[in-house]
Amino acid sequence: MYIYSEHDQKILDERVAQFRGQTERWSAGDLTEDEYLPLRLQNGLYEQRHAPLLRVCAPYGNMNTQQLRKLAHIARTYDKGYCHITTRTNIQFNWPAIKEVPNILEELATVQMHAIQTSGNCIRNTTTDHFAGVALDEVEDPRPWCELVRQWSTFHPEFAYLPRKFKIAVCASTEDRSASLVHDVAIHIVKNDAGKVGFKIFVGGGLGRTPLVAAPIHEFLNQEDLLSYLEAILRVYNRYGRRDNKYKARIKILVKALTPAAFKKQVEEEWAHLKDGPIKLTAEAIAESKSYFQDPDYENLPAENEELKQKISTDRAFGNWYRINTHAHKKQGYRIVTLSMKKTAVAPGDVSDQQLEDIADLADQYGYGEVRATHDQNLVFSDVKQADLFNLWQALEKLGFATANIGMITDITCCPGGHYCALANAQSIPIAEAIQRRFDDLDYVYDLGELSLKVSGCMNACGHHHVSNIGILGVDKKGKEYYQVSIGGTTRQKSAIGRIVGPSFERTDVVDVIEKIIQTFVDNRHEGETFIQVYDRLGMMPYKERIYAKATQ
Amino acid sequence: MPKQPNKIIKDRKIIDDSWSVVSDDVDKNDIPADGDIIFSVDFWVKNQKHLESRSNGRLGLMLESTDEINLFSDNLGLFDIISINFPAFADGRGYSVARLLRERYHFQKEIRAVGDVLRDQLFYMYRCGFNAFAIREDRCIEDALNAYNDFTVTYQAASDNLNPIYRRA
Structure with a gap:
C-alpha cells in the first residue's frame, strides 16, 4: 500500500489549513454560499436532505486498519455511529456538522486520509479492480x-x-x-x-x-x-x-x-x-x-489444504461461503475473501463504528492489515491463508458479513436514495430490502447463479443501474415515486448498457416485476447459462411479454 | 467586459492599475492616442493596423475564455499584457489558456486574471502562469495575497515549475 512521503503529508496538512480558513470565512460571511459551494465540494462536502454529507477518499479503494479505526472513531465522535461505502469505493459520513468538518479532516490527515476531490467538477478518485495485485x-x-x-x-x-x-x-x-x-x-x-x-x-x-x-x-x-x-x-x-x-x-x-x-x-x-x-x-x-505495492511476506504453502477441503464438504454453510465469497489468489495457498455488506435489511454499504473496528481486528489477524472497498459496496481481504478461512468465516458470521451472496441477486448495489440524498426522486434502500426478502431462499439464489441487480434513486445513477443485469431506477411522476426497470446491462466480460423494459412501476409492484423477469430467465435457460447469456440470446421480448401480460391472460 | 478595479495584485504586490479598457464599440478614430490600452481580440482583428501605428502607450489584450490563441499568436510580441476574463468562478477554461500562453507560446509579459477572481482561485492561477490578479472589487485584496502561501509543495509540472515532482532535485 502507498505510504505518504513528507511531501504528500505536507500538501495534506496545508489543505486542511486552507479548508479551515475557507470554512471560517464562509461562517463569518466573507464567502457567500455560492462561492463556498465549489470549495466545499472539492473537499467532499455536500448539502443533503437532512444534514451535510462528507465523502472521504479511499484511494483506489485501499485502506489499512489504522485508517479503518480512524473512520470508526469519526463515525462515533462526529456522526451517528456509522458510515457508508459508496459505489466509487469511497466512504461517506451522513451526519457531520459543517463546522466540525475541518476537525474531521485534521483527524483524517493523521492517518493519510482526506476528502480531496471526492466531489465537484474536478478529477475524482481513480478507481480500479478490488482484486488488484x-x-x-x-x-x-x-x-x-x-x-x-x-x-x-x-x-x-x-x-x-x-x-x-x-x-x-x-x-x-x-x-x-x-x-x-x-x-x-x-x-x-x-x-x-x-x-x-x-x-x-x-x-x-x-x-x-x-x-x-x-x-x-x-x-x-x-x-x-x-x-x-x-x-x-x-x-x-x-x-x-x-x-x-x-x-x-x-x-x-x-x-x-x-x-x-x-x-x-x-x-x-x-x-x-x-x-x-x-x-x-x-x-x-x-x-x-x-515499490509501494510489493507482495506481503507470503508463506510457501501447499496448494491443497486437506482440513479446508473436509470443512467445505461437511459444513454446507461454510462450503457455500467458500464457493461464493472467496476467489482464487495468484499465490498458492491463499484466497481472496469478500465481506458481504448485503445482509438483508441492512442498507447496502452501511457499516457501524463497532463493525469497522471488528473488521480492522480481523484484517490484522488474517489479512495483512489491509482492506479494499469494492464498487459493489463490499469489502475485500486480499490475502487470506486457506488455513485461516474457516476461522475467519466464523468470525464474519458473527459480525453479519458472511452472507454468501457475492455476485448473486441479493448482493444488491444501492445508492442512499431518498433516505438521504437531496437529488433522489425515490427511495432505493427499501426496494433493495424488499427484493432481498423475496429472494430469501439461498438455494434458489445459488441456482440463479451470477446475476447483478443495482438500484439508483435518480438519473445520476450512483447505483450504476444501467450496467446491471437487472437495473432499477427511481423516477418521479407528478410527485409520486415510480421505478423504471432495465435488463441486460453488464461490465464484466463486456460492457453494455441495459435496456428499459417498458413503462415504469409503482413501488409495490417492483418486486413482482423482478420475480417475473427471474421466472422468464429460469423458464428459458439452457444448462449452465447465466442470466446475461440468456438475455443476450433471447432479447427483450419474452421478458416484456411476461411483465406486461394482462392479469386475465 | 468587466470593470477593472483600480488596484491589482502583480508579482505578489498590490499596485495601481495603469491600463484603460477600450470597449468594442469605440470607433478606430476615437482610440486614445496615448496611454496603455487593453481591448478584445475582435477589436484587435478589426483595428490591427490602426493600433499598431500608435506611437505612445502600450497595448494589451483582453481574452474571453473561448478565444483561440491562434487569432493573435503571430503578434504576441506587440502586447505587454494579456488579461483573461473569468466570467464565473467555476469557468476553468482560462487556466488552460494561461498555461498555453506561457508554456507553448512563451509569452513573458503580464498575464492577468480578471472577472470573477477571488482569493481561493489565486494559487492555481499563479501555478498556471498568471502573475497579476484583479481581485473582485467587493473583496479584500490584501487578504488575497495570503493565497500565495496556501501550498508549499505541488505535484505537477505547470507554469510556475516546469518540472513535476518526480523530476525535481
Whole structure:
C-alpha cells in the first residue's frame, strides 16, 4: 500500500489549513454560499436532505486498519455511529456538522486520509479492480499506475474547474471488475505482441442521463506517456467541453458530438506538444510507485489444504461461503475473501463504528492489515491463508458479513436514495430490502447463479443501474415515486448498457416485476447459462411479454 | 467586459492599475492616442493596423475564455499584457489558456486574471502562469495575497515549475 512521503503529508496538512480558513470565512460571511459551494465540494462536502454529507477518499479503494479505526472513531465522535461505502469505493459520513468538518479532516490527515476531490467538477478518485495485485487474470498490478494518476490529479491547477466531474478507472485484467468502460477515461493495462506492457485508452463512458460505453482512442500507449496523454485529454475537455448545460457537460457528450476519431485527433495534436516534455514519466518515478505495492511476506504453502477441503464438504454453510465469497489468489495457498455488506435489511454499504473496528481486528489477524472497498459496496481481504478461512468465516458470521451472496441477486448495489440524498426522486434502500426478502431462499439464489441487480434513486445513477443485469431506477411522476426497470446491462466480460423494459412501476409492484423477469430467465435457460447469456440470446421480448401480460391472460 | 478595479495584485504586490479598457464599440478614430490600452481580440482583428501605428502607450489584450490563441499568436510580441476574463468562478477554461500562453507560446509579459477572481482561485492561477490578479472589487485584496502561501509543495509540472515532482532535485 502507498505510504505518504513528507511531501504528500505536507500538501495534506496545508489543505486542511486552507479548508479551515475557507470554512471560517464562509461562517463569518466573507464567502457567500455560492462561492463556498465549489470549495466545499472539492473537499467532499455536500448539502443533503437532512444534514451535510462528507465523502472521504479511499484511494483506489485501499485502506489499512489504522485508517479503518480512524473512520470508526469519526463515525462515533462526529456522526451517528456509522458510515457508508459508496459505489466509487469511497466512504461517506451522513451526519457531520459543517463546522466540525475541518476537525474531521485534521483527524483524517493523521492517518493519510482526506476528502480531496471526492466531489465537484474536478478529477475524482481513480478507481480500479478490488482484486488488484492478487488476481490471476491481470497483466500487472494496476495500483502503481493509480497512484501516479492520483498524484498528477491531486490539486492539478489547470483542471480544478472542469465543465463537470471527471472519473478515471484503471483495469489490468481480462474480467473488468471496476466497470472501467463507464468512466470518463478507462486505462486498460495491456501487453502488445512484442510482450511490452502499455495502455489502451478509452474515453467518454459514463452513466447518468446519457449512459455510454467508452470508445477506444489509443491502442497502445507507452508507459512513460500516461500522464502526458491524460493531460492532453483533460486540456481538450477543459477548453471545449460544454459548460452551458450541466446535463451535457460530461466528456462523453463532447466525444459523441465530435466523434471519437475527431476527438482523438484533437487530443493527439495537443499531446504532440506535451509528450516529450517534463511531464513524461521517468523510469525512476514508475519504479518508485511500484515499490509501494510489493507482495506481503507470503508463506510457501501447499496448494491443497486437506482440513479446508473436509470443512467445505461437511459444513454446507461454510462450503457455500467458500464457493461464493472467496476467489482464487495468484499465490498458492491463499484466497481472496469478500465481506458481504448485503445482509438483508441492512442498507447496502452501511457499516457501524463497532463493525469497522471488528473488521480492522480481523484484517490484522488474517489479512495483512489491509482492506479494499469494492464498487459493489463490499469489502475485500486480499490475502487470506486457506488455513485461516474457516476461522475467519466464523468470525464474519458473527459480525453479519458472511452472507454468501457475492455476485448473486441479493448482493444488491444501492445508492442512499431518498433516505438521504437531496437529488433522489425515490427511495432505493427499501426496494433493495424488499427484493432481498423475496429472494430469501439461498438455494434458489445459488441456482440463479451470477446475476447483478443495482438500484439508483435518480438519473445520476450512483447505483450504476444501467450496467446491471437487472437495473432499477427511481423516477418521479407528478410527485409520486415510480421505478423504471432495465435488463441486460453488464461490465464484466463486456460492457453494455441495459435496456428499459417498458413503462415504469409503482413501488409495490417492483418486486413482482423482478420475480417475473427471474421466472422468464429460469423458464428459458439452457444448462449452465447465466442470466446475461440468456438475455443476450433471447432479447427483450419474452421478458416484456411476461411483465406486461394482462392479469386475465 | 468587466470593470477593472483600480488596484491589482502583480508579482505578489498590490499596485495601481495603469491600463484603460477600450470597449468594442469605440470607433478606430476615437482610440486614445496615448496611454496603455487593453481591448478584445475582435477589436484587435478589426483595428490591427490602426493600433499598431500608435506611437505612445502600450497595448494589451483582453481574452474571453473561448478565444483561440491562434487569432493573435503571430503578434504576441506587440502586447505587454494579456488579461483573461473569468466570467464565473467555476469557468476553468482560462487556466488552460494561461498555461498555453506561457508554456507553448512563451509569452513573458503580464498575464492577468480578471472577472470573477477571488482569493481561493489565486494559487492555481499563479501555478498556471498568471502573475497579476484583479481581485473582485467587493473583496479584500490584501487578504488575497495570503493565497500565495496556501501550498508549499505541488505535484505537477505547470507554469510556475516546469518540472513535476518526480523530476525535481
